[in-house]
Amino acid sequence: MKKITVSFALIFGLMICSMHAHAITLYIGDADGFGYGNAQGYVGADTRPAQRAGNPHILDPGDALPDRNRDGRVYVNSGDDFDYRDGNEKNNIGNSGVMWTDVSLSRSNPTSPGRGPYRADQAVFTFRFNVPVAGDPDFGQDHFVSLVYADYDVDPMYAEVEGRRVEMKDNQFGGFDGFIWRTYTVVPWNNLKDGRVAVNIIAPKEPFIAFDYVLLGSKALSITGSSLPWLMLLE
Ligand SMILES: [Ca+2]
Ligand SMILES: [Ca+2]
Ligand SMILES: [Ca+2]
Ligand SMILES: [Ca+2]
Numbered sequence: 250m251k252k253i254t255v256s257f258a259l260i261f262g263l264m265i266c267s268m269h270a271h272a273i274t275l276y277i278g279d280a281d282g283f284g285y286g287n288a289q290g291y292v293g294a295d296t297r298p299a300q301r302a303g304n305p306h307i308l309d310p311g312d313a314l315p316d317r318n319r320d321g322r323v324y325v326n327s328g329d330d331f332d333y334r335d336g337n338e339k340n341n342i343g344n345s346g347v348m349w350t351d352v353s354l355s356r357s358n359p360t361s362p363g364r365g366p367y368r369a370d371q372a373v374f375t376f377r378f379n380v381p382v383a384g385d386p387d388f389g390q391d392h393f394v395s396l397v398y399a400d401y402d403v404d405p406m407y408a409e410v411e412g413r414r415v416e417m418k419d420n421q422f423g424g425f426d427g428f429i430w431r432t433y434t435v436v437p438w439n440n441l442k443d444g445r446v447a448v449n450i451i452a453p454k455e456p457f458i459a460f461d462y463v464l465l466g467s468k469a470l471s472i473t474g475s476s477l478p479w480l481m482l483l484e
Contacts, residue, residue: 271385273392273441277374278350278462282308283399283429284333291315294323294426303474310470311477314399314427314459323400323427325456330358346374346448346463355457369406369458372450376465380444387467392441394448395433395470397461400426406452408432411440423480429461433469 282288285308288299293313302311318328332352341348354361354368363371374396381388394410402420409415415434420426436446446465452458464470472481 271379271381272387272467273378273381274464274466275376275378276462276464277345277376278338278347278460280307280309280397280462281333281351282306282312283314283459283461284331284351285315288312288315291317292319294321296321297425299427302477303472308399308429308461310397310429310431310472311423311474311480312429313425314429316427323457325355326357327457329353329427329457330355330361331459332358332360345376346372349374349450350460350462353457353459357457367453367455369450369452369455369460372452372460374448374463376446376448376463378444378465380442389438390467391438392436392446392465392467393433393469394436394446395431395464395466396448397429397431397463397470399429399459399461400457401428401430401452401455402426403452403455406450406455406458408434409449409451410434411436411446418484422483431470431472435469436465 287306288308291299293299294316299313299315303309314323316323316329320327323329330353334351338347348362349372352361356366361368396408401417407414407416415432417432418430420428448463
């Protein structure tokens with residue numbers, strides 16, 4: 250009986266610790282390759298396998314968004330639309346903007362959120378969280394927002410994080426149509442104190458874009474994969 254009492258005390262102690270060890274790591278959407286997973290059997294607009302870099306289990310930075318109908322381009326009205334959102338994502342559960350992930354944002358996609366010809370231009374992601382307090386590991390620390398996207402090729406497009414402009418690399422940088430990459434920026438501690446971080450997408454002329462997820466954490470999303478050394482140098 251004494252043993253059990255000790256165990257309860259231990260568990261209670263751990264619970265207190267985890268409650269105090271508050272750190273911000275939040276995803277809007279999920280890291281699942283835009284819903285394609287590893288995209289086995291799919292090719293990019295350059296006819297090479299869509300899966301070519303980074304984590305081999307998902308489409309991630311350095312990979313290609315699939316040219317589904319193999320017409321040599323990834324574009325609006327080019328047979329490349331997809332919608333891999335689950336019910337929660339479609340219904341924007343949590344009101345975070347998750348409905349803008351894992352779906353092609355284009356007018357040729359009947360299930361794309363948004364209105365008009367440039368759907369991505371209306372995308373907004375909002376993180377809401379409990380602000381770390383003194384003693385928490387993240388207290389007083391600057392954080393980072395990272396955004397994984399695909400097929401930016403019609404200027405201008407950028408993200409506004411807490412009102413500040415964040416540039417994004419386009420398909421030309423990657424060297425192929427449907428290029429998947431990520432952008433990131435620091436979010437100063439002062440901007441975290443209200444428990445809210447907003448990310449607005451500005452893309453007034455972009456007819457076809459996709460987002461995998463947005464991450465708020467204490468580190469920026471790093472680029473991995475031995476096939477990308479030249480891109481990593483250019484960054
Ligand atoms: Ca990959
Ligand atoms: Ca196509
Ligand atoms: Ca595009
Ligand atoms: Ca996703």
